[in-house]
Amino acid sequence: MKVNHEKCGYCGACVGVCNKLAIELVENIIVIDTEKCNDCKSCMMVCPLNALEE
Amino acid sequence: MRELINNANYDVVVVGAGPGGSMASYYASKNGAKTLLIEKSQEIGEPVRCAEAIPRLEDFGIIPDPQFVRNHIKGGYLIAPNGKKIEVKGGKTDGHVVERKIFDKYLAIRSARAGTKMAVKSRVVGLEHNGDGYDVIISHLGEEYTVKAKIVIAADGVESSVAEMAGLKSKKIPTQVCSCAEYEMTNVKLLDNEMMEFYFGDICPKGYAWIFPKGDTANVGLGVIDKNKKAIDYLNEFIEHPILEGRLKDATPIEFKCGGAPVGGPIEKTVDDNIMVVGDAAGQISPLSGGGIYLSMSCGSMAGEVAAKSIKNNNYSKDALIEYENRWKEKYYDILMAELKYKNVLQKLTENELNALADAMDEKLEEVDVKKIAFKAVKKAPSLLKYFKEII
Ligand SMILES: Cc1cc2nc3c(=O)[nH]c(=O)nc-3n(C[C@H](O)[C@H](O)[C@H](O)COP(=O)(O)OP(=O)(O)OC[C@H]3O[C@@H](n4cnc5c(N)ncnc54)[C@H](O)[C@@H]3O)c2cc1C
Numbered sequence A: 001m002k003v004n005h006e007k008c009g010y011c012g013a014c015v016g017v018c019n020k021l022a023i024e025l026v027e028n029i030i031v032i033d034t035e036k037c038n039d040c041k042s043c044m045m046v047c048p049l050n051a052l053e054e
Numbered sequence B: 001m002r003e004l005i006n007n008a009n010y011d012v013v014v015v016g017a018g019p020g021g022s023m024a025s026y027y028a029s030k031n032g033a034k035t036l037l038i039e040k041s042q043e044i045g046e047p048v049r050c051a052e053a054i055p056r057l058e059d060f061g062i063i064p065d066p067q068f069v070r071n072h073i074k075g076g077y078l079i080a081p082n083g084k085k086i087e088v089k090g091g092k093t094d095g096h097v098v099e100r101k102i103f104d105k106y107l108a109i110r111s112a113r114a115g116t117k118m119a120v121k122s123r124v125v126g127l128e129h130n131g132d133g134y135d136v137i138i139s140h141l142g143e144e145y146t147v148k149a150k151i152v153i154a155a156d157g158v159e160s161s162v163a164e165m166a167g168l169k170s171k172k173i174p175t176q177v178c179s180c181a182e183y184e185m186t187n188v189k190l191l192d193n194e195m196m197e198f199y200f201g202d203i204c205p206k207g208y209a210w211i212f213p214k215g216d217t218a219n220v221g222l223g224v225i226d227k228n229k230k231a232i233d234y235l236n237e238f239i240e241h242p243i244l245e246g247r248l249k250d251a252t253p254i255e256f257k258c259g260g261a262p263v264g265g266p267i268e269k270t271v272d273d274n275i276m277v278v279g280d281a282a283g284q285i286s287p288l289s290g291g292g293i294y295l296s297m298s299c300g301s302m303a304g305e306v307a308a309k310s311i312k313n314n315n316y317s318k319d320a321l322i323e324y325e326n327r328w329k330e331k332y333y334d335i336l337m338a339e340l341k342y343k344n345v346l347q348k349l350t351e352n353e354l355n356a357l358a359d360a361m362d363e364k365l366e367e368v369d370v371k372k373i374a375f376k377a378v379k380k381a382p383s384l385l386k387y388f389k390e391i392i
């Protein structure tokens, strides 16, 4: 999973559904650990701004 | 600030300076525990992810101070897809719309004045159990620090990572999270300057759209659960929708907010040895309205009190901390579970059925008593019985 920083509103909704603990919101930057990510797409579904991309 | 987080020892470490964390740390400090409140943002209260409506604050002994109150609220209008308005006013419907940035900071300062030490721009990145409590690992300005806590209170909001670090299950199911987008706008023509507006139907599947008066501005937003279309796209359609009868024609945004509201009910376990979970992280948020400020403040207060008591009694095991879980469940569990049931029913209704429901309702209500409403609705529109069976 990748984040498009131009589209992201740094709300943390995606962080709250990632049970692999692969996403962190660092101040206003989403950081995704691609090693931990299993491409379940949970984060994509809750993102209000379509900022997450495969 | 560095000495506060450099190998220091605390009785209680609270993670997250939202309403839940600030209330928890306030009561922990007030009752004598040495308490640290850790917030990862450099500004408490930012970014705002909220429509900023709260019921009465007096329950917490907090005076609704003009520094953060932007609007007094008498009640709200529930608006069906066909435009029919139900007025809900009187009883316990009054409250305030606040400036969350200032409100959250106010609560944090209140906690600090009770003795809480605070670390800002400090992010908790790990928890390690050390037999006696937790080593809390903090990242601050690119350096790692560790503090020791006998009790950790996870109040990290919707992100819900801290409890997971301790092995509790707090992450949410995506179909149970309302995806929200909101413009704060000025030049909005409101139906009434002291009434909130709630819109239901296909404009916002499985959630609702809102307009909340906020002094010179209004929060115009919505929350949806939809795999295919994004909250922001629904919002841009909503602000031009004919149901608003052009009341946003001259409106212009002055702020943008977005977020996720975990409306799937409380998580199963909110305590374990040396740890408690409060607020959004614990799913302590109304499944029907998405309102979580009051609940996080109330449950946070209980957690803070129980933490301080456990410190006094020198027992921070799950057996001692379970008092927190028992207390919040006694007060809120049945309400939250009933609301969850109502929400699941509401989410199934088509626009026609929502209209039928609205037509069966009295135009003026003092409160939303779902059982009463369901009973009346079924009498007038028997086709709704299949949904309301369980409720009645
Ligand atoms: C769009 C939207 C509208 C809403 N409108 C309303 C409303 O009108 N009324 C209402 O009552 N509720 C509303 N809610 C819900 C409400 O915002 C939350 O329920 C409430 O903020 C929960 O409080 P909290 O203290 O649990 O968490 P939060 O207020 O989210 O606070 C958590 C804090 O923890 C910090 N944090 C997170 N992780 C870490 C870490 N690792 N280390 C350090 N700090 C960390 C965060 O930066 C944050 O400051 C709305 C929610 C959304 C998304």
Ligand code: SF4
Binding pocket: A001, A017, A018, A019, A020, A021, A022, A023, A032, A036, A037, A038, A039, A040, A041, A042, A043, A044
């Ligand atoms: S795809 Fe799944 S595992 Fe990967 S970041 Fe998103 S929620 Fe986490």
Ligand code: SF4
Binding pocket: A003, A007, A008, A009, A010, A011, A012, A013, A014, A015, A025, A030, A046, A047, A048, A049, A050, A051, A052, B258
């Ligand atoms: S949910 Fe979307 S907008 Fe919100 S922080 Fe995640 S990527 Fe950004």
